[in-house]
Amino acid sequence: MPLNFVEIPTAGGGWFKPAEVKDAIAFLIEVNSYEHQRPTPNGPKDSALCDVTVFKDRESLDRLSPEVNKGMRVEQTLLARDLEKVVGGATIVTLAQVPPKRPGAHPAWVWRPCNDAVVRQKVIEYAEAREAALNAAVAEAPDFD
Template sequence: MALNLIDIPVQGGGWFKPKDNLNAVAILIEVHSFDRQRPTPNGPKDSILADVTVFQDAASLAAGTPQVTKGQRIEQTILARDLETIVGGATIVTLDQVPPKKPGAHPAWVWRPLNDADARTKVIAYANDREAKAEAAVADAPDFD
């Protein structure tokens, strides 16, 4: 009997901080769950639980050495709601800020699709290679039957 390993998404990766990833060349987000109005100490918030892979610069993208955080919470309202429809899927994006519409308000964080075809191809190649290595590791695991 083959083993069907499935990771249980847990929040072990803390919270996503957009300002730390503003200049990233590519961000791969694998969305596990969406919770509408999840209770928090700061009041209820829409929340995403995702694995976030950040390529901070062109060198990390070329080398395939991103910063990977499994089980990270994304609770910025617009960012979380934009990811609601892709639970169980993934997307490749960058971050941007939109100026506020009202004076004195804070700029809003928004996802932008990754338009650089070469960078997109490299992120997809990284993800495919990662999956192939995981499948190979499972195939090499001992069979106790």
């Protein structure tokens, strides 16, 4: 019987901090799980556990060498809730801030679809190349049967 290897999602990638990557040209977000109102020290929060691939600039996109964060926790309210529908899948997005609806409130971070066709295609090329490399490694693995 062949083994079906599955990675257990862990939160080893820290927390997603939008302000640190706000200028990135694209994100490949692969959502592993979503928890509604997960208990935290700061009260319950909606939380998505994701693998976040960040293309910080045009050079990292052209070289297909992004920053990869496995098991990153996304807990900003709007960002996490948008990822609930993507569990088990992936999306290509950018970050934006929207003005607050109430005076004195902070602007909210939101995902925006990546509308640049060239950027989107390069991210897809990266994902396909990564998948092909994984499949090649599995095919080259010794068969002990």
